[in-house]
Amino acid sequence: MSASNAITEKREKEHHPVAAQPALSAMIAEFPTAGSVLAAATRVSEAGWSDWDVHSPFPVHGIDSLLRIRSTKLPWFTLTAGLVGIVVAFVMQWWMNAVDYPFWISGKPFFALEAAAPIAFEMMILFAAIATIGGMILLNRLPRFSNPLFASERFLRATSDRFFIVISANDPKFDHDRVMQLFQECSATAIETCLAIDAREGRWPSLVTPIIVVAGVLALVPPALIAQKRSNPTDLPRFHVITDMDFQPKFKPQRTSRLFADGRVMRPQSAGTIARGEIQLDSRLHQGMEYGSREVAAIDRLNVLPISAQGGPSVTSNEGVQKNPMPAVPPPDPLDALPWVKEFPISVTLKTMKRGQERYNIYCSSCHGLAGDGDGLVTRRALDLEQGTWIKPTSFHAENVRNQPVGQLFHSVTNGVRKMPGYGDLIPVEDRWAILLYLRALQQSRRADLQDVPTELIPSLQDLPKE
Amino acid sequence: MSALINDLMNNTHEVPGKRASLVLGGLNNSSITDRVCEIAEAPTPPRAWYIAFAVSSSLTLMLFGLVGYLIFTGVGVWGNNAPVFWAWDIVNFVFWVGIGHAGTLISAILFLFRQNWRTSINRFAEAMTIFAVICAGLFPTVHVGRIWVIYWLLPLPNQNAIWPNFRSPLLWDVFAVTTYATVSMLFWYMGMIPDFATFRDRAKTRNRQMIFGTLALGWTGSARQWHRYEKAYLLMAALATPLVISVHTVVSFDFAVSQVPGWHTTIFPPYFVAGAVFSGFAMVVTLMVPAREFFGLRELVTLRHLENMTKIILLTGTMVGYAYAMEFFTAWYSGNRYEQFAFMNRAFGPYAWAYWTMVTCNVISPQFFWFKKFRTTPWLMVIVCIFVNIGMWFERFVITVTSLSRDFLPSSWGYYQPTFVDIGMLIGSFGLFFTLFLLFCRYMPIVAISEVKSILPENQNPH
Numbered sequence: 043m044s045a046s047n048a049i050t051e052k053r054e055k056e057h058h059p060v061a062a063q064p065a066l067s068a069m070i071a072e073f074p075t076a077g078s079v080l081a082a083a084t085r086v087s088e089a090g091w092s093d094w095d096v097h098s099p100f101p102v103h104g105i106d107s108l109l110r111i112r113s114t115k116l117p118w119f120t121l122t123a124g125l126v127g128i129v130v131a132f133v134m135q136w137w138m139n140a141v142d143y144p145f146w147i148s149g150k151p152f153f154a155l156e157a158a159a160p161i162a163f164e165m166m167i168l169f170a171a172i173a174t175i176g177g178m179i180l181l182n183r184l185p186r187f188s189n190p191l192f193a194s195e196r197f198l199r200a201t202s203d204r205f206f207i208v209i210s211a212n213d214p215k216f217d218h219d220r221v222m223q224l225f226q227e228c229s230a231t232a233i234e235t236c237l238a239i240d241a242r243e244g245r246w247p248s249l250v251t252p253i254i255v256v257a258g259v260l261a262l263v264p265p266a267l268i269a270q271k272r273s274n275p276t277d278l279p280r281f282h283v284i285t286d287m288d289f290q291p292k293f294k295p296q297r298t299s300r301l302f303a304d305g306r307v308m309r310p311q312s313a314g315t316i317a318r319g320e321i322q323l324d325s326r327l328h329q330g331m332e333y334g335s336r337e338v339a340a341i342d343r344l345n346v347l348p349i350s351a352q353g354g355p356s357v358t359s360n361e362g363v364q365k366n367p368m369p370a371v372p373p374p375d376p377l378d379a380l381p382w383v384k385e386f387p388i389s390v391t392l393k394t395m396k397r398g399q400e401r402y403n404i405y406c407s408s409c410h411g412l413a414g415d416g417d418g419l420v421t422r423r424a425l426d427l428e429q430g431t432w433i434k435p436t437s438f439h440a441e442n443v444r445n446q447p448v449g450q451l452f453h454s455v456t457n458g459v460r461k462m463p464g465y466g467d468l469i470p471v472e473d474r475w476a477i478l479l480y481l482r483a484l485q486q487s488r489r490a491d492l493q494d495v496p497t498e499l500i501p502s503l504q505d506l507p508k509e
Numbered sequence: 510m511s512a513l514i515n516d517l518m519n520n521t522h523e524v525p526g527k528r529a530s531l532v533l534g535g536l537n538n539s540s541i542t543d544r545v546c547e548i549a550e551a552p553t554p555p556r557a558w559y560i561a562f563a564v565s566s567s568l569t570l571m572l573f574g575l576v577g578y579l580i581f582t583g584v585g586v587w588g589n590n591a592p593v594f595w596a597w598d599i600v601n602f603v604f605w606v607g608i609g610h611a612g613t614l615i616s617a618i619l620f621l622f623r624q625n626w627r628t629s630i631n632r633f634a635e636a637m638t639i640f641a642v643i644c645a646g647l648f649p650t651v652h653v654g655r656i657w658v659i660y661w662l663l664p665l666p667n668q669n670a671i672w673p674n675f676r677s678p679l680l681w682d683v684f685a686v687t688t689y690a691t692v693s694m695l696f697w698y699m700g701m702i703p704d705f706a707t708f709r710d711r712a713k714t715r716n717r718q719m720i721f722g723t724l725a726l727g728w729t730g731s732a733r734q735w736h737r738y739e740k741a742y743l744l745m746a747a748l749a750t751p752l753v754i755s756v757h758t759v760v761s762f763d764f765a766v767s768q769v770p771g772w773h774t775t776i777f778p779p780y781f782v783a784g785a786v787f788s789g790f791a792m793v794v795t796l797m798v799p800a801r802e803f804f805g806l807r808e809l810v811t812l813r814h815l816e817n818m819t820k821i822i823l824l825t826g827t828m829v830g831y832a833y834a835m836e837f838f839t840a841w842y843s844g845n846r847y848e849q850f851a852f853m854n855r856a857f858g859p860y861a862w863a864y865w866t867m868v869t870c871n872v873i874s875p876q877f878f879w880f881k882k883f884r885t886t887p888w889l890m891v892i893v894c895i896f897v898n899i900g901m902w903f904e905r906f907v908i909t910v911t912s913l914s915r916d917f918l919p920s921s922w923g924y925y926q927p928t929f930v931d932i933g934m935l936i937g938s939f940g941l942f943f944t945l946f947l948l949f950c951r952y953m954p955i956v957a958i959s960e961v962k963s964i965l966p967e968n969q970n971p972h
Contacts (some may be wrong), residue, residue, distance in 0.1 A: 051752070075967070075968075076967075076968045082824070093731060095731040096732040097729055097730045097731050097732075097734070098730055098735070099538060099542075099707070099962055100730075100735075100959040100962040100963040100968065101732075101738070101963060103734035105732045106736055107766040109732050111732065111733055113739050113740075114736060114737045116741055117740065117744060120744050120748070133546070135675040138664055138673075138675065139675050139676065143672045145671075145674070147676050148675070154676070157676040158675060160684070160755070160759055161680070161681055163751075164681070164684040164685050164759075165684065165688070167748050167749075167751070167752045168691060168692065171691070171692040171695055171696070171745060171749075171752075174741050174744045174745055174748070175695045175696075175698075175741060175745065177741070178699070178737050178738060178740070181735070181737050182734045182737055182738070184726040184728065185723075185726035185727050186695065186727035186728050187722060187726075188727075189727060189729060191729060198711075199710070200708035200729065200730050201706040201707040201709075201728070201729075202539065202542040202707055202711065202732055203537070203538035203539040203542055208731075223926055280668060283657070284657050340784060347579060405641050416632055428591075430879065
């Protein structure tokens with residue numbers, strides 16, 4: 043014992059060369075086994091000490107009651123955090139998927155307990171686990187990096203193979219000699235005194251403070267940037283670190299580019315080429331003109347179009363047109379001279395006729411009316427609203443339309459005529475002919491004789507209103 | 510810890526002559542501390558460590574290279590393609606998560622069941638859990654393609670002003686796996702605090718003092734600290750036990766909640782959990798046997814520990830075999846043609862080779878553990894366990910790939926083949942796992958020193 047005391051004295055001198063005697067913080071007694079420390083602790087406890095503790099490399103059981111340790115509040119931390127986790131999970135899932143951004147997934151409800159349960163369970167565990175470990179650390183007053191006990195070389199074995207009883211100087215009964223005597227009675231293998239740490243020794247290593255300051259300042263940079271951006275709205279596109287597919291290195295329609303001499307990104311077809319699937323060898327079918335006739339070869343399609351788009355008086359005078367949409371004497375049209383086909387270049391069957399009726403009702407009736415009188419719903423609405431720019435479509439029953447060769451009508455439908463846009467891009471070529479077939483039938487229906495009607499259908503005609 | 514192990518519940522009593530002691534060689538408090546600490550304090554590790562580290566760290570480098578290649582090029586570098594959009598990435602993910610589960614089982618479930626023998630191996634197994642979860646997390650992370658927006662998986666406000674879909678099992682998986690990783694890490698760290706304090710107090714250099722001093726948080730081993738610590742340990746075990754079961758259940762939901770034949774079955778959760786424990790224990794044994802040789806831990810990790818683990822492998826392996834049989838029964842009993850086809854296709858279709866590899870490795874090989882010789886000869890155990898690990902990888906492959914490659918529409922059937930990136934990343938993930946593990950063995954307390962001391966007969970409660 044005396045030897046160890048001597049060591050202690052020596053250490054005190056080493057640490058505190060100046061004799062400003064620091065306060066005593068605690069006294070330590072060392073024991074070799076769990077059994078001996080337990081026996082000693084029983085004595086200390088019976089002697090009525092209150093501010094003392096036992097340190098051991100593993101939990102020694104039976105000590106808790108001697109130290110009068112009350113059962114820890116830790117389970118309440120766990121329970122509370124677990125419940126908070128459940129509530130947070132449910133509220134989060136409900137708010138995010140049912141309130142803030144509700145979106146349908148295969149007809150499932152926006153929020154359902156069943157689907158929300160797994161995540162609620164995981165968050166319960168997560169919160170509870172963090173609270174348990176965090177709570178254990180906080181209740182144990184950790185982290186605590188400087189401790190007067192660590193000054194004792196001997197005490198370091200408390201985490202390996204020795205057991206210690208520490209009586210704090212804060213105990214009201216504390217007195218150096220009394221504790222010394224008590225420890226000796228308990229047959230401690232060594233006894234040491236521990237001095238309170240002087241403030242300078244208890245400090246962090248000098249590097250830690252600047253590191254924390256720098257890290258703290260750096261940590262403020264992102265929130266500051268966010269705050270700055272949020273308070274200064276801008277019209278500029280969003281800042282993208284990685285552009286993903288938002289900005290693709292490609293040309294979009296109707297844009298310009300210096301890559302091409304003419305600045306257009308939409309490139310015209312190269313001269314002398316035909317696009318795939320666009321070859322139109324059958325001029326009867328595709329242009330509605332007699333194949334092989336000299337004139338066809340002479341016509342440049344590009345020359346025809348501007349004529350049809352500019353021709354006619356309707357463009358210049360909307361006023362007059364609206365009152366009198368059908369010019370009484372149309373000026374001679376250069377198109378009239380072309381070699382239009384007069385026969386249908388497709389097979390004329392009931393099936394084609396039905397198809398034509400269907401397509402006509404879809405594509406043409408809105409303007410031209412179901413019967414072709416130029417009174418479709420769009421037209422009527424436009425006239426009701428007194429739309430100045432609207433032109434009443436020509437009635438198909440008008441003389442000049444009736445007399446047109448079918449090839450010319452085909453040309454009108456395909457490329458447009460005066461104010462009417464072309465439908466060549468929208469309606470496949472066979473369907474355009476089918477529509478014209480039906481158009482011819484509509485025209486025929488106004489001028490038919492009784493002998494045009496098949497005999498078996500004549501009886502049903504009686505239901506028609508008499509003229 | 511042993512506060513919980515009262516005499517009524519304790520079925521691991523040391524009965525002299527009946528069971529081998531859990532700590533051999535007459536080790537006591539001092540020598541156990543020395544034995545474990547010296548591994549980390551030794552100036553150089555054993556030569557075998559260097560060789561193993563060289564191999565595994567080069568494989569890790571290869572893995573990182575392939576991950577970089579994948580990120581810069583796109584997930585097309587893998588073999589995944591119509592109709593098998595989930596392939597080795599998911600197979601590897603489930604495989605590694607499963608491996609991890611043994612660690613939690615040992616540290617939490619065996620703790621609750623008062624199995625004292627866990628103390629020598631739990632630190633190992635917990636470390637393995639964490640490294641396995643890291644490997645597992647890698648695959649789904651890179652398989653999202655645009656990895657730079659992976660935070661979209663989390664409910665964080667983003668510039669698109671949308672939230673993740675909480676009705677999807679894949680999102681449940683995100684929560685389950687991140688929770689699992691976090692809780693395992695916390696549990697592992699908490700378990701190490703007293704041992705870090707031991708390291709700190711033995712530290713000879715300033716660096717070690719600083720590092721372990723920080724990690725130990727100022728632990729002094731006072732009775733008050735131990736009191737709260739033990740309570741926290743019990744609570745963590747009670748939290749981790751349902752957690753580990755939920756994690757593999759949710760992983761199985763990734764499959765079971767879909768409608769693909771062969772996936773859409775209610776047997777999946779228990780079957781996956783049993784498989785996870787099975788593969789995890791096989792991995793623990795595979796790692797433990799060489800580690801105890803090289804680091805001189807034969808007296809701490811005894812044959813009794815190993816034998817106990819082989820028994821668990823035998824049990825869970827048999828459960829897995831039962832599940833395989835049950836799957837066929839369910840398919841037949843359901844009367845559902847697609848389900849029946851899916852299973853016939855597994856066993857006799859183009860992937861029959863994978864199916865029978867799986868059955869051989871998982872059902873037949875653990876049965877060797879009925880023989881005492883296999884349960885007590887370390888190298889025989891390792892061989893069986895390696896087969897089990899191969900088998901469990903194939904199990905996930907069979908489930909994922911056979912079902913997807915031939916589902917409802919025969920016109921879109923296909924045959925999946927991995928690319929060199931797939932293969933390289935699987936091998937590389939083993940490299941990563943072993944690299945982390947070797948670093949752990951070298952620098953950390955690889956046996957829970959304080960826990961082992963608490964089960965020493967000499968330290969048992971004197972009254």
